[in-house]
Amino acid sequence: MTDIKLSQGAIYTFPISESEFGACRIVESFPADSDISKDHYLNKNNEMCFLVVTTTWIGTKTPDLKDKALTERLVLNHHSWKNQEYDWIVNGLPPENFTYIGSVTFEDDIQNYNKSGWGNWQVIGRGEQLLLQREWDNGDHEEILAREAAEWQLQYEEKKRIEAERIARLQGLSLEEYKKLNPFNKWIEFVRPKVAVKKSNDLFKETLTNIIALGEKPKKPLVMKELKSMITGFNELQKKYKFIETPERDDICVQLGDMLHLLKLKDDPALLFEKWEDL
Numbered sequence: 001m002t003d004i005k006l007s008q009g010a011i012y013t014f015p016i017s018e019s020e021f022g023a024c025r026i027v028e029s030f031p032a033d034s035d036i037s038k039d040h041y042l043n044k045n046n047e048m049c050f051l052v053v054t055t056t057w058i059g060t061k062t063p064d065l066k067d068k069a070l071t072e073r074l075v076l077n078h079h080s081w082k083n084q085e086y087d088w089i090v091n092g093l094p095p096e097n098f099t100y101i102g103s104v105t106f107e108d109d110i111q112n113y114n115k116s117g118w119g120n121w122q123v124i125g126r127g128e129q130l131l132l133q134r135e136w137d138n139g140d141h142e143e144i145l146a147r148e149a150a151e152w153q154l155q156y157e158e159k160k161r162i163e164a165e166r167i168a169r170l171q172g173l174s175l176e177e178y179k180k181l182n183p184f185n186k187w188i189e190f191v192r193p194k195v196a197v198k199k200s201n202d203l204f205k206e207t208l209t210n211i212i213a214l215g216e217k218p219k220k221p222l223v224m225k226e227l228k229s230m231i232t233g234f235n236e237l238q239k240k241y242k243f244i245e246t247p248e249r250d251d252i253c254v255q256l257g258d259m260l261h262l263l264k265l266k267d268d269p270a271l272l273f274e275k276w277e278d279l
Contacts, residue, residue, distance in 0.1 A: 006050070009103040011070055012094055016127025019060055023070055024124050025104070027051040027087070027113055036089060042120055043091035044242045051113055054086045054124055058134060062101055071106040076129055078136030086129055088119035095121050166254075170261055178262060179208040183255050187248065196241040203233045204255060211263070223263055227256065231276040238278075249277070 004010065010026040028051040030036040037049040057069035074086040094100070098121065135144060170178075184200040191197050207230040214222050234252055238244045244252075257269035 004103060005100045006048075006093070007103065009105055011055075011065065011101050011104055012098040013062065013101055014098045014125045014127065016058070016131060020058055021060070022127045022130045023055045023057040023063060023101075024052050024098075025055055025070065025106070027053055027108075028110055030089075036115065037091070040089060040091050040118055042118060045092070047092040049089055049091045051110075051115060052088050052090050052121075052124060053113070054130055058130065062099075065102045065104055070104050073108075074130060074133060076133055078133050085114060087114040088117050088124060089115060090119055090121050090124065092121070095125065097125060166258070167261070170258060173262065175208055175212050175262055178258070179205055179212070184251065186251070191243050191248070193241060193243070196237060196243045199237055199241075200234070203230055203237070206230075207233075208259070211259075218263075220265065223265070224267075227259060227272070228276050231256070231273060232278075235276075235278045249273075252277075 006026065006029055008026060008028060011023055012026075013021045013023045016022045030049045030051075032046050032048045034049070037043055037047070040049050043049060054074040055070050056072040056074055057063055057067060063070060076084045076086055181204075182201045183204060184197055187197045187200070188194060207226055210226045210229075211218065211223055214226075231252070234244065253269055253273045256273055260267055260269055260272075
């Protein structure tokens with residue numbers, strides 16, 4: 001029998017700011033051996049999955065279970081959204097920052113819920129869409145868009161600055177010098193198992209050793225073969241250790257870009273990474 005905390009109607013609150021909370025509701029649960037759970041691309045540990053909706057409730061303290069907002073689905077129409085319900089199929093148990101407060105009944109037909117949106121509890125827990133929708137509902141749209149445009153411009157300038165620093169750091173660096181780095185040591189604090197970090201650094205160094213062995217002016221097809229081998233090597237590490245998420249993927253792509261720069265190749269690292277990776 002399914003735990004009531006994981007059953008239809010279970011309500012969980014989660015922090016969305018320093019003082020406010022949002023709430024989500026389990027609509028349906030799926031056993032680990034169900035097709036839904038097996039098909040979830042993030043469900044690498046074969047866990048049970050849940051259809052979860054974000055509710056319209058926002059508050060500073062635990063809500064009364066009779067609050068109507070707990071049965072209302074968040075519908076997005078801010079910016080370019082066109083009345084899209086915010087429903088997700090998520091894998092595994094709710095994280096520690098999700099607090100079960102009880103269960104409610106709701107009248108919606110389960111068949112009306114979206115079962116094709118794959119995500120995780122963290123996507124819901126960020127509360128980003130909940131806050132954006134509230135601001136859109138209560139603010140001046142033109143002012144919001146103008147402020148965001150200014151923020152995006154600042155972010156663009158910051159990315160340009162970081163990229164310029166990266167190029168300056170690589171300037172004049174030889175492949176032998178670059179090989180001495182352990183670029184994935186930054187993962188040690190949060191990647192488990194830790195052996196995955198060591199093997200990632202080893203793969204990085206092995207790739208550079210093989211490229212250096214090709215000589216001072218290696219033929220591009222041979223270089224690309226080694227770079228592809230590095231990415232497929234990460235594919236194999238992921239199958240074994242299941243440690244690569246979005247931040248790790250980004251870091252691997254950065255290292256691929258650094259290698260291309262040092263080798264004076266103009267290929268887009270993001271396109272190559274997307275072509276070769278299966279993470």
